[in-house]
Amino acid sequence: MNTAGHPAPGAPRILTTAQAIAEAIGQEMERDPRVFVMGEDFGRYGGVFSATGGLLERFGPERIRDTPRSESAFIGAAAAAAVEGLRPIAELMSVDLFGVCMDQIYNHLAKNRYMSGGQVKLPVVLMTAIGGGHGGAAQHSQCLYATFAHLPGLKVVVPSNAHDAKGLMTQAIRDDNPVMVFLHRGIMGLPWMQYQEGASVAVPETAFTVPFGQAAVAREGRHVTIVTLGLMVHKALLAARTLHTQGIEAEVIDLRTLVPLDTQSVLRSVGKTGRLLIVDEDYLGFGLSGEIAAVVAEHMDEVALAAPIRRLGVPNVPIPYSRPLEQAVIPSVTRIVEACCELADAKLKAAA
Amino acid sequence: MTKPPPDKLLWMYETMLLIRRYEETLAQVYLQGKRPPDIPPGLSFDIASGPVPGEMHLAAGQEPVAVGVCAHLRETDTVVGTHRSHHVAIAKGVPLDRMTAEIFGKVTGLGRGKGGHLHLFDPAHRFSCSGIVGASLPPACGAALAARLTGSPAIAVAFLGEGAAKQGIFHESLNLAGQWRLPVVFVCEDNRSAIPGAEDRAAAGASSAERAKCYGIEGIAVDRNDAIAVYEAAAVAVDRARQGGGATLIDVKTECHFGHFQGDARVFQPTTGAGEPRPHDPIATLAATLRRRKLLDDALDHRIRQRAEGHIAAAFEFARGSLYPAASEATEHVFA
Numbered sequence: 001m002n003t004a005g006h007p008a009p010g011a012p013r014i015l016t017t018a019q020a021i022a023e024a025i026g027q028e029m030e031r032d033p034r035v036f037v038m039g040e041d042f043g044r045y046g047g048v049f050s051a052t053g054g055l056l057e058r059f060g061p062e063r064i065r066d067t068p069r070s071e072s073a074f075i076g077a078a079a080a081a082a083v084e085g086l087r088p089i090a091e092l093m094s095v096d097l098f099g100v101c102m103d104q105i106y107n108h109l110a111k112n113r114y115m116s117g118g119q120v121k122l123p124v125v126l127m128t129a130i131g132g133g134h135g136g137a138a139q140h141s142q143c144l145y146a147t148f149a150h151l152p153g154l155k156v157v158v159p160s161n162a163h164d165a166k167g168l169m170t171q172a173i174r175d176d177n178p179v180m181v182f183l184h185r186g187i188m189g190l191p192w193m194q195y196q197e198g199a200s201v202a203v204p205e206t207a208f209t210v211p212f213g214q215a216a217v218a219r220e221g222r223h224v225t226i227v228t229l230g231l232m233v234h235k236a237l238l239a240a241r242t243l244h245t246q247g248i249e250a251e252v253i254d255l256r257t258l259v260p261l262d263t264q265s266v267l268r269s270v271g272k273t274g275r276l277l278i279v280d281e282d283y284l285g286f287g288l289s290g291e292i293a294a295v296v297a298e299h300m301d302e303v304a305l306a307a308p309i310r311r312l313g314v315p316n317v318p319i320p321y322s323r324p325l326e327q328a329v330i331p332s333v334t335r336i337v338e339a340c341c342e343l344a345d346a347k348l349k350a351a352a
Numbered sequence: 353m354t355k356p357p358p359d360k361l362l363w364m365y366e367t368m369l370l371i372r373r374y375e376e377t378l379a380q381v382y383l384q385g386k387r388p389p390d391i392p393p394g395l396s397f398d399i400a401s402g403p404v405p406g407e408m409h410l411a412a413g414q415e416p417v418a419v420g421v422c423a424h425l426r427e428t429d430t431v432v433g434t435h436r437s438h439h440v441a442i443a444k445g446v447p448l449d450r451m452t453a454e455i456f457g458k459v460t461g462l463g464r465g466k467g468g469h470l471h472l473f474d475p476a477h478r479f480s481c482s483g484i485v486g487a488s489l490p491p492a493c494g495a496a497l498a499a500r501l502t503g504s505p506a507i508a509v510a511f512l513g514e515g516a517a518k519q520g521i522f523h524e525s526l527n528l529a530g531q532w533r534l535p536v537v538f539v540c541e542d543n544r545s546a547i548p549g550a551e552d553r554a555a556a557g558a559s560s561a562e563r564a565k566c567y568g569i570e571g572i573a574v575d576r577n578d579a580i581a582v583y584e585a586a587a588v589a590v591d592r593a594r595q596g597g598g599a600t601l602i603d604v605k606t607e608c609h610f611g612h613f614q615g616d617a618r619v620f621q622p623t624t625g626a627g628e629p630r631p632h633d634p635i636a637t638l639a640a641t642l643r644r645r646k647l648l649d650d651a652l653d654h655r656i657r658q659r660a661e662g663h664i665a666a667a668f669e670f671a672r673g674s675l676y677p678a679a680s681e682a683t684e685h686v687f688a
Contacts, residue, residue: 068518069485069486069515069516069519070518070519070520071519072520096483096484097484100486100519100521133400134399134400134405134406135399135400135404135405135406135407135457135468136407136470137406137466137467137468137470137471137483138466138467138471139470139471139483139484140406140407140470191395191396191397192395192396192397192398192399192615193395193398193400194398194400194401195395315682315683316686317683317686318686320466320681320682321405321406321454321457321466321467321468321470321471322458322459322461322464322465322468322676323405323457324457324676324677324679325457325466325676325677325679325681325682327679328679328680328682329682329683
């Protein structure tokens, strides 16, 4: 749903992710006059992905600041304004477009605190849209969060639902470091984009935070662990329902943040189930799935595996446009089910 | 001033009609399945559904820019378009059937269905485009440089929007073109629909045409959305490029009849919908000129329109009748 509707008195308030993000920003702007927002198309549009809907009317164009299409300039300006004591939130429509200002992000925003020997703080929030499945093709469908998680100095947040989105966004705004918030198009609740219904959940009206580095157990299970994040949490939950009918109980771990990464929750769950599937909408190579697998491999003295680790991700190709090709590369519920069934049957070969 | 000869005038008219009717047809096809009967609650428009998925940026209304510039180009000249490029592709001679098949994601498409509407590649007709704002300028500089280095008389043209003129890449490309006197023409289509918003809010200081002069290249402003006006400006720019006189930026005030993309909230510009009467439709303006000069009468106009409809019907039939690529193709063409 895209509108919260009018729930009965006392009923929990259901928000879309876009509404939850806008509420978090609005509350933090009320609380802290140093918080302001910069980005493209706030004026008449409320942000292309509606994450700032209604804020211009409340806070005016000084604090909800429309920018020209000059991303290097305004991302760099956000970093410097943060050093001066302000707390900027900057929006760039789509992570695919970040190339134009990467220097400001990876050479300056991510590194200036370190290079100044800890003298300066850069409390900047960068938020952007990610994800495919809508025919956006290679330049409008990527996730790329692992690219930014790879760079020391950036915190990386990928919520899967409206509740977490509000709590993580509030935490991001209050954090004294650069935080990148990646919002999958499919969980935002946009009127022109397919929407994962499970992403609309009860969201407390008062401000609250979800701490970074704490994964959520989206579903408990004892046979196989699915580690994932963002929109893929919902696909994993749908797969878990099917698996349940086949006698396989899958535990779904929603990482919520990549940096910091909650390795303990992953290890605890894998220790319990002995089987691990990592599901990722980002590219398979050199990314999140490799990182999680490495974490588990490094702790094989603590956790016993009953089967080899499996990974599902985009197989190192740009996201194709044509629908059957796109569906072939983005992990699906069916393939998550198949991978879990294979894992349930698989065995580690005995050591020679 | 180089006036367009009769054959060019008629070509521009027919091509503008073809572009307009193609985009109107595409707009209708694009809507198919976007509002399915079982649409989930809250969703008013689903860009992923129907025979043509993804975003759709239409250029109807901007036909004068495409035909006025491309009327001067040869097959060997390079054209680089933007995310809104069907009009330019058609004017450059990209085959309508293979372009349509690409937009449908079919294996017979220009890029075997891998690029789609935003990423049309037709090396045979020296046309390409990109979904990234501002990304058309460097490749045009590169093609122009290659022409210089290989002794080819070819030139290159980059189309860009007024939003791209605020990107760093605009300034860097103009500087390069000025420094190296590249045989390149930059064509800024100012349709006042850039995200984020109107020129008066998004630009400080001089116009794009004036800014070009700061980089040692010529700037020409065309204030009318008129094919003949664009033709005359492009004649100067293309001739300068061919004669080794260097680069030119043409800044055209044009009009986009559709929104930023199909299905958006239509807040970017205050234009009316397709098919509604417009005070200054550039096609009607050109038709009136042709009739005044006795180059066009009802019979010829009818034939031209019939021909356009025939091309369009054939292209959509080709696209609909083509197969999707096999799923195994998804992992092909990553490396040479």
